[in-house]
Amino acid sequence: MGQLNAVLLHCRGGFEKECAAEITERCASVGVYGYPQFEPSQGYVIFKCYQPGDAEQLMQSLPFERLIFTRQWFACLPQISDLPTGDRVTPMLEWARQLPQAAELMVEVADTTEGRELQGFARKFGSALSQGLRREGLLLPRKQRSDWRWHLFVLDGKTFWFGATRVRNSSPLAMGIRRLKFPKDAPSRSTLKLEEAWLHFLRGKQQQEKLVPGMTAVDLGAAPGGWTWQLVRKDMHVIAVDNGPMNDDLMETGQVEHRREDAFTFAPPKPVDWLVCDVVDKPVRVTELMLQWALNGWCREAMFNLKLPMKKRFDEVESCLAHLEEQLHLAGVGYRLQAKQLYHDREEITCWLSLTS
Numbered sequence: 001m002g003q004l005n006a007v008l009l010h011c012r013g014g015f016e017k018e019c020a021a022e023i024t025e026r027c028a029s030v031g032v033y034g035y036p037q038f039e040p041s042q043g044y045v046i047f048k049c050y051q052p053g054d055a056e057q058l059m060q061s062l063p064f065e066r067l068i069f070t071r072q073w074f075a076c077l078p079q080i081s082d083l084p085t086g087d088r089v090t091p092m093l094e095w096a097r098q099l100p101q102a103a104e105l106m107v108e109v110a111d112t113t114e115g116r117e118l119q120g121f122a123r124k125f126g127s128a129l130s131q132g133l134r135r136e137g138l139l140l141p142r143k144q145r146s147d148w149r150w151h152l153f154v155l156d157g158k159t160f161w162f163g164a165t166r167v168r169n170s171s172p173l174a175m176g177i178r179r180l181k182f183p184k185d186a187p188s189r190s191t192l193k194l195e196e197a198w199l200h201f202l203r204g205k206q207q208q209e210k211l212v213p214g215m216t217a218v219d220l221g222a223a224p225g226g227w228t229w230q231l232v233r234k235d236m237h238v239i240a241v242d243n244g245p246m247n248d249d250l251m252e253t254g255q256v257e258h259r260r261e262d263a264f265t266f267a268p269p270k271p272v273d274w275l276v277c278d279v280v281d282k283p284v285r286v287t288e289l290m291l292q293w294a295l296n297g298w299c300r301e302a303m304f305n306l307k308l309p310m311k312k313r314f315d316e317v318e319s320c321l322a323h324l325e326e327q328l329h330l331a332g333v334g335y336r337l338q339a340k341q342l343y344h345d346r347e348e349i350t351c352w353l354s355l356t357s
């Protein structure tokens with residue numbers, strides 16, 4: 001197993017640079033050194049570790065949730081290329097013997113146009129390979145619990161990255177993508193961002209504990225109301241702050257109060273359970289605004305987007321989040337902060353701040 005020297009990281013196409021900068025920095029923080037390789041817009045990054053076996057160790061020592069720009073990851077064997085097109089399964093069995101035991105194989109492609117074109121082949125080959133692996137007893141029976149899951153990343157009919165990830169330290173979703181159906185009566189596509197954020201950050205019982213009917217919320221930059229729609233769907237009472245018009249049907253629910261005010265000067269009449277913010281502004285300004293709400297005790301939970309600048313996007317995110325944490329720490333405010341570039345995010349990331357005291 002000393003061959004797992006590289007890590008494959010899925011990211012949004014166009015964000016390879018950020019994904020690469022982030023993994024390089026996070027790896028260094030746990031004593032793993034290496035270098036990233038990628039082509040612009042290919043939708044993934046390969047991080048090559050200098051020390052044999054480091055990639056496998058990384059799957060244990062670096063919490064996946066710390067990675068903002070990575071959707072999914074796995075430690076991989078050297079790239080498999082020139083697989084004979086006649087019988088691709090047999091040589092793969094030999095590679096599989098070098099991986100830690102697993103009960104599941106996930107077959108993936110890059111989230112790009114070229115990647116999507118390979119999906120049909122990937123599905124067919126994945127199913128043939130799974131059968132072969134199970135027949136040989138290499139892949140454990142489905143019901144058996146295992147710490148590892150195998151991943152096969154298809155580059156073309158002859159070229160693959162094959163490897164393993166820790167089930168509990170990775171995304172449970174293929175390519176880390178959560179596909180959601182657009183609710184037909186929601187006022188904007190943005191609605192999917194908040195839905196995905198809740199599904200991503202609130203795990204298990206937190207869904208019920210933190211999204212309770214009757215709770216109160218403020219939505220900053222609310223128009224036309226996609227996020228407010230999600231809050232209303234959870235039976236919350238919402239103050240929607242935006243100079244723009246809100247969707248009429250949403251207003252007719254009687255659960256929304258529309259305030260045509262500036263999000264940066266608005267103060268809630270009393271503290272609320274949830275603050276959500278999708279205002280398009282500089283990340284530094286939005287960070288200060290979130291800090292103001294947290295330090296004043298105006299909300300218990302906040303879900304907000306940071307719209308990324310054109311340049312130095314990783315540095316900007318790092319500095320905004322570090323500032324937020326530093327100020328909360330100095331003020332003695334207990335919190336949990338997580339951030340992710342979600343599938344429905346574009347030039348932005350989503351942050352969840354949960355205040356604990």
Ligand SMILES: C[S@@+](CC[C@H](N)C(=O)[O-])C[C@H]1O[C@@H](n2cnc3c(N)ncnc32)[C@H](O)[C@@H]1O
Nearest residue numbers: 188190221223224225226227242262263278279
């Ligand atoms: C991306 S849209 C929000 C979409 C909304 N979340 C939805 O799901 O329909 C950004 C909104 O922020 C509002 N906005 C921008 N600056 C603002 C400010 N200073 N105060 C209040 N709203 C602002 C804009 O009017 C716009 O409606």
